[in-house]
Amino acid sequence: KSAEIVPAVACTTKQMRQAILDRLHKSLATEESKANNKAWWNATCYAVNELLFEKLTDTQKSHSGHDTRAVNYLSLEFLMGRLLSNNLHNLELFNVAQDALKGLGKDLYEICEEEPDMALGNGGLGRLAACFIDSLATLGYPAIGYGIHYENGLFAQSFQDGRQIERPDTWREYGNPWEICRPESIQHVPLYGYVETVIDENGISHKVWHAGQKLKGVPWDVPIVGYGAKTVNILRLWESRADEAFDWDVFNAGGYVDAQVEKSKAETISKVLYPNDSTDEGKELRLIQQYFFCACSVKDILRRFRRAGNKWPILAEKVAIQLNDTHPTIAIPELMRILVDEERLDWNFAWSLCEKIFSYTNHTLLPEALEKWSVALFEKVLPRHLEIIYEINRRFLETVEQKWPGDNDIKAKLSIVEEGSQRMVRMANLCVVTSHKVNGVAAVHSELVKTDLFPEFDQLYPTKLINVTNGITPRRWLKACNPALAALYDETVGKDWVVNLDKLKDALPKATDTVFQKRFMEIKRDNKVELVNIIKDLTGIEVSADAIFDIQIKRLHEYKRQQLNLIHILTLYRRLLDNPDYDMVPRVFLFGAKAAPGYHMAKQIIYALNKVAEKVNSDKRIKGKLKVVFLPNYRVSLAEKMFPAADISEQISTAGLEASGTGNMKFALNGALTVGTMDGANIEMAEEIGAEHMFIFGLSVAEVKELKTAGYNPYDYYYNNPELKAVLDWLDTDFFTPGQPGALSDIKRSLLEYGDEYLCLADYESYCKAHDAIDTTYRNKALWAEKAIRNSAAMGKFNSDRSIEDYVENVWHLKKYPLA
Numbered sequence: 001k002s003a004e005i006v007p008a009v010a011c012t013t014k015q016m017r018q019a020i021l022d023r024l025h026k027s028l029a030t031e032e033s034k035a036n037n038k039a040w041w042n043a044t045c046y047a048v049n050e051l052l053f054e055k056l057t058d059t060q061k062s063h064s065g066h067d068t069r070a071v072n073y074l075s076l077e078f079l080m081g082r083l084l085s086n087n088l089h090n091l092e093l094f095n096v097a098q099d100a101l102k103g104l105g106k107d108l109y110e111i112c113e114e115e116p117d118m119a120l121g122n123g124g125l126g127r128l129a130a131c132f133i134d135s136l137a138t139l140g141y142p143a144i145g146y147g148i149h150y151e152n153g154l155f156a157q158s159f160q161d162g163r164q165i166e167r168p169d170t171w172r173e174y175g176n177p178w179e180i181c182r183p184e185s186i187q188h189v190p191l192y193g194y195v196e197t198v199i200d201e202n203g204i205s206h207k208v209w210h211a212g213q214k215l216k217g218v219p220w221d222v223p224i225v226g227y228g229a230k231t232v233n234i235l236r237l238w239e240s241r242a243d244e245a246f247d248w249d250v251f252n253a254g255g256y257v258d259a260q261v262e263k264s265k266a267e268t269i270s271k272v273l274y275p276n277d278s279t280d281e282g283k284e285l286r287l288i289q290q291y292f293f294c295a296c297s298v299k300d301i302l303r304r305f306r307r308a309g310n311k312w313p314i315l316a317e318k319v320a321i322q323l324n325d326t327h328p329t330i331a332i333p334e335l336m337r338i339l340v341d342e343e344r345l346d347w348n349f350a351w352s353l354c355e356k357i358f359s360y361t362n363h364t365l366l367p368e369a370l371e372k373w374s375v376a377l378f379e380k381v382l383p384r385h386l387e388i389i390y391e392i393n394r395r396f397l398e399t400v401e402q403k404w405p406g407d408n409d410i411k412a413k414l415s416i417v418e419e420g421s422q423r424m425v426r427m428a429n430l431c432v433v434t435s436h437k438v439n440g441v442a443a444v445h446s447e448l449v450k451t452d453l454f455p456e457f458d459q460l461y462p463t464k465l466i467n468v469t470n471g472i473t474p475r476r477w478l479k480a481c482n483p484a485l486a487a488l489y490d491e492t493v494g495k496d497w498v499v500n501l502d503k504l505k506d507a508l509p510k511a512t513d514t515v516f517q518k519r520f521m522e523i524k525r526d527n528k529v530e531l532v533n534i535i536k537d538l539t540g541i542e543v544s545a546d547a548i549f550d551i552q553i554k555r556l557h558e559y560k561r562q563q564l565n566l567i568h569i570l571t572l573y574r575r576l577l578d579n580p581d582y583d584m585v586p587r588v589f590l591f592g593a594k595a596a597p598g599y600h601m602a603k604q605i606i607y608a609l610n611k612v613a614e615k616v617n618s619d620k621r622i623k624g625k626l627k628v629v630f631l632p633n634y635r636v637s638l639a640e641k642m643f644p645a646a647d648i649s650e651q652i653s654t655a656g657l658e659a660s661g662t663g664n665m666k667f668a669l670n671g672a673l674t675v676g677t678m679d680g681a682n683i684e685m686a687e688e689i690g691a692e693h694m695f696i697f698g699l700s701v702a703e704v705k706e707l708k709t710a711g712y713n714p715y716d717y718y719y720n721n722p723e724l725k726a727v728l729d730w731l732d733t734d735f736f737t738p739g740q741p742g743a744l745s746d747i748k749r750s751l752l753e754y755g756d757e758y759l760c761l762a763d764y765e766s767y768c769k770a771h772d773a774i775d776t777t778y779r780n781k782a783l784w785a786e787k788a789i790r791n792s793a794a795m796g797k798f799n800s801d802r803s804i805e806d807y808v809e810n811v812w813h814l815k816k817y818p819l820a
């Protein structure tokens, strides 16, 4: 209870209550009798800010006083979700706020529901950035997250006749209490124009970029409080505006400028978050978006460096820049441009600084995901950067020549510029050439980065390519989202697990203790009941908490194989229709996923799942043994309610394609058992948990390669497995889409005629067997409970604090500066 907690920030229930009331009256100009929950939420956020801001100022003072080295985490995505509950937990004031609001007749959980998600990310990559800045602050490291202040987050999803509908996500339409606008730190960003060679007074030539247009970058700061509030860092998000100071005549010599049109064009740059998993058409805008936020961030980093009175030779001692995927790569030539053109540093010296400053994280091996920008586009938008890239490449190819004299094939392969009818700049190559460290995000992925993606780079730079396995913050993903389980752990292993997740191992001896098992599974059951109510509210569908809750939540992509889950569901449905007495533990299959708006097959899979759900859920013949629910608008705040209620976690990507996965970790931590392939972080999870406590199935990475080399033919599986053939043929009928035969045939076609790129049919039989094993195991309550506990208690390694310590040790080399 609140009495025994010593909060990180001194605040009694009475003080909190008064602070909330004060904000209601003095900031929101309303009163208790008129205030709705939104107003109470705002007032509570403001009250929390009063405590946060003080710590923020203290942290900033301490960091500048110590002239600290900091990491600058550049990411186009920060999938923050909601902040109130998380901030209260990290301040250790959750119970205080809960009691204070109770005294005011309000329920904190209900108030938290008022907060729109900060959905400034697509999926794993963006959520990882959010977990990392939580860990950096918790561990007391000086760090700034840099990103874009999107007007609209990832779209709001709904379904119409089973099809995905996208609407703008207007998360800050009515303001956001967590952010502070900082006009004093505005930056100006040039674009377009031409490059001039100028000879200076000493007769030395240098380049001057005359921009054709300028944007203004306005920073919005979101305080990031670490657990225990010993550090409050910031997430700085840039918003684009028209730059009034800019002389439009340069661009529109003689022409008429409609200032409003220019203004709205400028504001478009930070308007929307692009889906990261579709090859997008709006290329020019996306490149400008990337450059805009990198230019603002690099200038901001240098401004802080200069303000501290530092000189260039120690730049790399004070500044580390982490590139979250290739999206911020343009920061490299931008820093070179400033150092060489504006600061007039020697190229070699500037380059040696860049090599020490930059490091890059690779998040995918999918070839279509590796960013390339056409040289022509570069020439138009960033003419000087293209010249700099050429010069970096010229020097790099000399190194390649030294290592492999005369080998033009290798040069063509490694070159930053890809030759061909459309010459392209390969952003990943630029990252690898520049960075002192390049990391993959799970052991197997990092190995594949070395052996398959960048083998020559690995030979050229033998210590550059490393692994840092991903992690998740236990604050949000256990303490805040699963309070009952968190309390059970507090009692069993002590409260330290929140910052030292390895402590959960101390609960392992209890895995076979019937009393502990009972408590663990009661918590799971309560969480399932809560989810049952949410499902009913969101969809009207009734499901039973006694069924196995089998959940797949992640972006919709063919490599993640939601379609494999679909054909297994059809298999069970068929078995039930063939034999109404078919003996199975009732199962609820739950899905949550957004499909990139332009990704046809992903949208077809959503449609198919919704159509199958309609049929299955209303079929009286199967006696409620099977339910399928696709929850709309999957997002962080919905995820927080699904992970704690899961029995089964679906992690079923084709081996070698899911770089890491992080949902897998969240499920296990909350006591779900994984059905999964030996892919990404699943492999390391199996090492920690014991593979015998998971349902591992399917081809391994090596077997996938063998099969593809030998020549994969999905028809072999189709004709050899009557059950598989029957369910695929079912998709061609109008059973699920009455009156519209063939409405689901695309899925069958992709799995047969189009070659089943992701080997669903090859893994089908083994997947079905894994599910049969799930059914058998679930019937043994004690065995299931034991495994659930083992899964949860073994997640210590997957704490994002550990990931951050790995980065600090191997890449960033930072020191901690927690407040006293």
Ligand code: 26V
Pocket: 123, 124, 125, 126, 128, 276, 277, 278, 279, 325, 363, 364, 366, 368, 369, 370, 441, 470, 557, 658, 659, 660, 661, 662, 680
């Ligand atoms: C991008 C693209 C672009 C072209 C079409 C196909 C495609 C598919 C996926 C992507 C996403 C690339 C970046 C990404 O989000 N990677 C995810 O990063 C997570 C954090 O490291 C990791 O856990 C996921 O396994 C990985 O997919």
